[in-house]
Amino acid sequence: MALNKILLVDDSEPFNYLSKAVLADNKVTCVINEALNGQEALDYLEREETCPDVILLDLNMPVMDGFDFLEEYAKREKCHAHTKIFVLTSSNRAEDKDRAVKNKFVMGYFDKPLSYFHIKEIQTFFEE
């Protein structure tokens, strides 16, 4: 299994830019798509034929936040077996972290910005 497709879900374009720069910096060369909130992410998953291997999910977003997204995602069956979700957030609320790591689809919880260590951790799920 290889890491071929990543979906960034964040309302902050600078962060999305930074994340792409960090991924490139660490030699992660794959398809990277972006969604600006939960609803866009759901739409993307609905629309796409192939599921992303990884979703990097921010929590605080307008329209639909990260937790609402996870709830909706759980209601559908698509991508459940394939996609690994990691939370990437600047929240320093302990409740947020608790709630996020308890979700069965969340594989990791990262403080922004995305770093080399985060990428290493993600890659452990895709080693052959």
Place this chain on the structure above:
Amino acid sequence: MQKSLFTRTTIITTAISVAVTGLAIYYQYLNALPASIYTVLLVASYAFDRRSRNVKVAAAVNFLMLTLIIVVGDKFIDNFYAPRWITSTIGYVSVAGLLLYLSGQVSDMRQIKESEERLDLALDGITAGLWDWKMDEGNKRWWSPRYYELLGYAPGEIEPSAHTSQEMTHPVDFELAKHTQHKHLHTASKFEIEQRYKTKSGEYKWFLVNGQTKFDKEGKPVRMIGSIIDIDEKKRNQQLIEQQAALIQIIPNAIIYGDRNLNIYHINETAEELFEIKKHEILGKRITEMLNYEIVGQNPEDVLASMRNNTVWKGEVIFTLRNGKRKSLLASARMVFNAEGEMQGWVGIYNDITVLKNTQERLQLATEGTAAGIWDWPDVSKDEEWWSPRFYQLLGYAEGDLSPALSTFQSLLHPDDVKGTLTLLDEHFKNKKRFEIEYRLRTKSGEYKWFLGSAQAKYNSTGQPERLVGSIIDIDDRKRGAKTIADYAELIRMMPDGVLRVSKSRKIVSANGNVQRLFEATAEEMVGKDFTDFISMNILGTTRDAVWNNIWINGFWRGEVEVTTKSGKQSLLLVNIKATPAEDGEEPTWLGIYTDISMLRINEELNIALHKLEENNKYLEQFAYISSHDIKAPVIALEGLVDLLDKNDGVKDEQKPLLKMIKRTTQQMQRTNQSLNSILKLRKNLTDTGNEGGEPVRLQIILEDVMGTLEPQIAEAGGQLNSDVLEVQHVMFPYMHFKSVMYNLISNAIKYRHPDRALQIDVSAHELYQGVYLFTIQDNGLGIDLNRNKDKVFGIFKRFHDHVEGSGVGLHIVKSIIQAYGGNIKIESEPNKGTKISFTFKSMYPLTNNN
């Protein structure tokens, strides 16, 4: 006596005459007839002789008859053909009989004479008064002079009569006397009675009355003669003796009579009861054989000796009865001696004082309970006194436990009472001022008790005190009781509530200070006035009439009243009223307690405000939190973007310093945000229940943890850390929070070290008292000028040195933590010398001695 003599002689003579006459007739001598006639006559004359006064007549007839027989008898005898010698024999025998008779008569007469003479003597000389009652001579009565004398009269002063006799006879004795006399006159029984006659003086006296009665032929009493003998004294003595005998039997004292050999010959009933012994068991025995006794405080030999001196011995004797019972008896005993001084016996009287003794003991106890302890200071120039046993007892000591002296007394005095007592003593000595003072003395148990102390000095001729005698009386109860009442009165006076008593006619009876304040009037102005003169009221939720009914019907009322004084001061009062029924004809009253709850209302408002404030604070905290979060994200993004720009070399060389400044500003923003965040986190953590930083860990481990991080820095700075925490190292403290305190303080010391000298940090910890520990962290660093910065030291974002990077929240965090755990922190610092921070910290898990 005279009569019986007569009779005997008469019978003998008659018997002989009859016998001789009988013999003559038997021999059929006819001339015996005259002798027979003579005999008959003789018998008849003897019959006459029963009457003594006819004795002489009888004798004369006798003689005549005999002479007749002797002179003319021969002729008759001859005529009857009797031999002469028989006739003669009869004649002589008759003469002999007559002579015999006469001789008897003479003898009798002589005897009578003698008796009469003797009687006369007796009558004159001694006792009896005689009386004579001649029933045959018209009931004529006669009393001898002595008779009169015995009754206190002059002879002949009163006329003896049946009436006077009856008058004189004691009414009680009259019936008996009458009965005895009646019986005597009808059955010839003895007449002898003891009876009382009234004397001239009106007194009754006892007499022994005897009487003899002469009867006529028909047995009719003709004369009664008798005597009276004064037996008054004897009778009285006898009565006394009888009374005494009765008394002895019934007297509540036990009486024992003993003979000269000390053997008991009589005991009374009380003694039987007292000694629980029967009379027959003890009679004839020595008292010592029957009863065990000990004489209290005296030797039995001494007691006997003193009794032999004919004195009455009195004392206390404790008898042990046969059943083991012990009795305390008060005994009086004396020996009885006869005129020659020989001991005749002894008598003892015993009073049971067992009960009395118990009572006495109780009385003594009771007296002791209140009685004074006495002390004597015989020579005021010496520190030596004498204290009575009671004195020691009052203080809880045994006699002699303390050495009695003024100095000892002084040491027992309550410190607050020493001065007053000694001053008064001085006054007493110098100015003879009355010494009476209430003071407290320390008892053996260490408690102080109140005593009333009095003393009186004896002064010498120059007016100098020589000797001081005094007493102490336990007044502790009274004092405490008085104190309690005084306390209550004081309490009412001081009570923050108003206490008001009002009569049913709404007149104020009493008011304490707070009512006075509330009504804006003095007690004098208020008493007797209607309480509504002072205030206007608005009773909340009810009417005045309803309140009034409640008070007088239910006995109480409770409610809230708005009160306005004349000066316009308003207050809200909680009122509790209780009615007191009328006493001793006085008007019923009610007692009201007024609690000013205006403040309560203000408090309520304050609480609401506080609640709002808290909500605001919460909101602000939330706001700060969200702000911090919302700032965090863009700062992080900015930092990342600047880094990216720097790495990508897309910046011209002349722009590089600019980029660097942007980078530093971003970092600063980032750090401030982090500090803010950490404070918010700590606050949340400290106020949260079950906070995360509170897990208890041993100090040793916490310090190792801190040093693990900071040791390299100290080493790098060429410094040294000394610690003195052995005493406390096993005590548990809240891990994260305590670590934060130690970390901040030690890292501050490292950060602000002096550049010119080697860093020296001293850390110490000691137990201040149970469960509270004192920590100090002292360094030799730069120090802070506290004169300028004292108020700011623990403020947020305060930094005193800018050559090193610091967030300015370290000391603020430290203080927050320490205060959250109820400790205190203090800083001492001098610029260029160093800083010493001391703080206290409680451990929830202090060491016990066992671990």
